[in-house]
Amino acid sequence: MMTLVVRLTRLRHVSASACWHNARRRFSTASSTRKERRGSSFASASAKPLLGQVVTSQANFVRVLVEPSSVQEYVASREWTADDASLDRSNEDGSVEDAQRSAALSAVTEGRVELLCVVRALLKKLERKVLVGDFVSVSDVDWVQRSANVTEVHARTSAIREPPLANCNHVLLMFSVVQPTIEEAQLVRFLVTAEASGLPVTLALNKADLADADELNAWKERVAGWGYGAFGLSLATGEGVDSLAERLRGRYSLVAGPSGVGKSSLINALKCAQPSDTSSSATSSSSSSSSSFSLAIPKLPEPSLRPDLMTTTTMTTTMDAKEKELVEFAPQAVSHVSLRNGRGRHTTRNVTLLQLPTGGLLADTPGFSYPSIEDLDPKKLANYFPEIRRAIEQSDKRCTFANCSHTVEPGCVVGADWDRYENYCTLLREVRQAAKDQKRRGRREERVKHMTRAGGVVGVEARLDGKHRRRSRRQVRQSDMKDAMDLLQQEENDEEEEEEVLDWRR
Ligand SMILES: Nc1nc2c(ncn2[C@@H]2O[C@H](COP(=O)(O)OP(=O)(O)OP(=O)(O)O)[C@@H](O)[C@H]2O)c(=O)[nH]1
Ligand SMILES: [Mg+2]
Numbered sequence: 001m002m003t004l005v006v007r008l009t010r011l012r013h014v015s016a017s018a019c020w021h022n023a024r025r026r027f028s029t030a031s032s033t034r035k036e037r038r039g040s041s042f043a044s045a046s047a048k049p050l051l052g053q054v055v056t057s058q059a060n061f062v063r064v065l066v067e068p069s070s071v072q073e074y075v076a077s078r079e080w081t082a083d084d085a086s087l088d089r090s091n092e093d094g095s096v097e098d099a100q101r102s103a104a105l106s107a108v109t110e111g112r113v114e115l116l117c118v119v120r121a122l123l124k125k126l127e128r129k130v131l132v133g134d135f136v137s138v139s140d141v142d143w144v145q146r147s148a149n150v151t152e153v154h155a156r157t158s159a160i161r162e163p164p165l166a167n168c169n170h171v172l173l174m175f176s177v178v179q180p181t182i183e184e185a186q187l188v189r190f191l192v193t194a195e196a197s198g199l200p201v202t203l204a205l206n207k208a209d210l211a212d213a214d215e216l217n218a219w220k221e222r223v224a225g226w227g228y229g230a231f232g233l234s235l236a237t238g239e240g241v242d243s244l245a246e247r248l249r250g251r252y253s254l255v256a257g258p259s260g261v262g263k264s265s266l267i268n269a270l271k272c273a274q275p276s277d278t279s280s281s282a283t284s285s286s287s288s289s290s291s292s293f294s295l296a297i298p299k300l301p302e303p304s305l306r307p308d309l310m311t312t313t314t315m316t317t318t319m320d321a322k323e324k325e326l327v328e329f330a331p332q333a334v335s336h337v338s339l340r341n342g343r344g345r346h347t348t349r350n351v352t353l354l355q356l357p358t359g360g361l362l363a364d365t366p367g368f369s370y371p372s373i374e375d376l377d378p379k380k381l382a383n384y385f386p387e388i389r390r391a392i393e394q395s396d397k398r399c400t401f402a403n404c405s406h407t408v409e410p411g412c413v414v415g416a417d418w419d420r421y422e423n424y425c426t427l428l429r430e431v432r433q434a435a436k437d438q439k440r441r442g443r444r445e446e447r448v449k450h451m452t453r454a455g456g457v458v459g460v461e462a463r464l465d466g467k468h469r470r471r472s473r474r475q476v477r478q479s480d481m482k483d484a485m486d487l488l489q490q491e492e493n494d495e496e497e498e499e500e501v502l503d504w505r506r
């Protein structure tokens with residue numbers, strides 16, 4: 001079972017479109033003169049690196065969706081050298097054309113270009129982890145195989161650690177009223193970790209068709225009291241899908257929740273929705289959405305999700321148009337919840353970023369049960385409860401103690417008379433304990449050091465004080481050398497002194 005936490009590391013608060021813009025600017029000034037390394041199946045020639053966004057990752061590979069205009073620039077800037085002739089092959093019309101060039105030109109005319117990439121060893125060494133949603137530079141493109149290397153990861157607007165996702169601007173939490181049933185403590189944990197990301201949070205309650213109407217309404221009322229207007233949803237009947245699609249339009253959202261609640265089913269339902277006019281999507285999102293958050297998403301190529309929207313390019317690559325169509329149509333895998341315990345089967349295994357035909361990006365993520373709250377700062381926990389924020393805002397007084405934890409202190413303006421008070425106290429205890437443990441671990445870490453031994457085995461050794469520390473051979477050598485120099489100097493001084501004495505005697 002995965003234990004996940006939605007945590008945001010704000011690196012820089014810039015819009016996602018600004019991120020594209022910055023990344024592109026850096027590119028154009030960067031290695032336009034850089035010679036591409038010659039791979040086993042492609043020719044070397046100078047070309048601008050390509051800019052793309054990671055849409056999924058698995059093991060050591062990531063799939064990067066490349067911006068078509070970037071492909072165009074790449075193809076235009078590339079010098080197709082005489083070496084390319086070695087890659088010649090016959091086309092259908094009998095003419096002989098360089099396979100790489102032909103494949104690259106064909107990519108330009110496509111609406112969507114995905115490259116299977118490996119991450120450069122250097123980035124791994126620098127521990128620059130590539131996340132789904134990252135804007136990256138790729139080079140060493142093999143157009144025939146549709147493969148490349150990721151050479152650079154661009155600045156992020158947000159980074160969620162678990163499920164790992166970069167640059168998203170909205171969190172959609174999904175629960176189902178039944179199958180699996182809502183657990184209060186679990187819902188509260190998800191809400192708190194989502195709030196801690198600093199991103200706007202939307203809550204959807206799915207499987208309305210299976211739930212008792214009174215029960216669904218009771219939950220909606222309850223979470224409204226917590227500060228969340230939940231979307232009632234049934235993906236089986238289509239109820240509520242349109243209004244949720246409207247909320248997602250033009251945003252780059254992460255959908256998270258327990259396994260089996262219908263996250264992947266939602267994506268499949270939205271994929272079947274009518275595509276919208278993308279040019280109006282950014283503006284409509286800001287005007288129609290009740291949230292104050294209105295980032296314009298990067299303009300990615302629209303995927304061809306319906307046969308009538310498929311580009312009719314003659315593809316000269318390894319994948320023909322029919323195969324490509326199938327790949328793009330492939331729905332997200334879903335499976336029935338367990339009959340025994342009514343829980344999901346952890347069907348989705350990887351984070352995948354998908355473009356919605358209704359406008360916007362949605363990342364499907366693996367379901368999980370209990371988000372970890374270990375990394376949360378106990379002092380900030382209160383901020384992640386809208387009820388506490390509201391009580392403080394609406395009160396004309398302040399809590400008596402400046403460092404009030406809003407649990408038991410006299411003169412607290414929040415008090416104990418609110419629905420999630422017990423949940424808050426429980427989480428606060430847990431977060432405080434985790435912080436203490438972390439501190440203790442930190443002190444322990446200071447007292448030990450980790451050593452990598454033969455075969456990659458990591459050993460732990462006590463960190464010794466200076467006087468107990470064994471000297472390395474180099475230190476011994478250096479110190480021996482210093483001793484020898486001192487001795488020489490001393491001998492020289494002695495000789496000089498002897499001569500002086502002799503001179504004086506003379
Ligand atoms: N009756 C009913 N079934 C639904 C609804 N939404 C989803 N399901 C079913 O619930 C099951 C689980 O759906 P998934 O989409 O796989 O759930 P998930 O959240 O992606 O699960 P993981 O990938 O395991 O995290 C599937 O059998 C769906 O057909 C709904 O609104 N009503
Ligand atoms: Mg799924």
Ligand SMILES: [Zn+2]
Pocket residue numbers: 399404405406407409411412413414415
């Ligand atoms: Zn207080």
